[in-house]
Amino acid sequence: MEESGFQVKVKNVDDLSWVKTKFHLPSKLQSCHTAIVDGYVVEGHVPAQEIERLLAERPSITGLAVPGMPLGSPGMDYGSASQPYDVLAFDQNGNVEVFASY
Helix, strand or coil: CHHHCCCCCCCCCCCCHHHHHHCCCCHHHCCCCEEEECCEEEEECCCHHHHHHHHHHCCCCCEEEECCCCCCCCCCCECCECCCCEEEEECCCCCEEEEEEC
16 A cells, blocks of 8 residues: 555554454455554455545545455455456445446
8 A cells, every 4th residue: 555655654453353343344245454544444355546546536434345255356366366356435324336346
């Protein structure tokens, strides 16, 4: 994220469940990393360009998520191995829609 121009403040904690609960992150969207970016939740390996789009468009959603750790997503790029994945937008009511596909 820093390579993409984001200022990153890392806070390692033993349990992120309170953050996921506070921001109504559906369990099916949960992943290994949770960030709060200008009031939005960013969960998992979301590409920087989608976070930039989120901040530019400012949709009325809670955040973005990439469930699991799909090969080829940022930080999960091992050689040429990759798999298709979606960046999902979600809101506090549990509504989920595709924000971008890779």
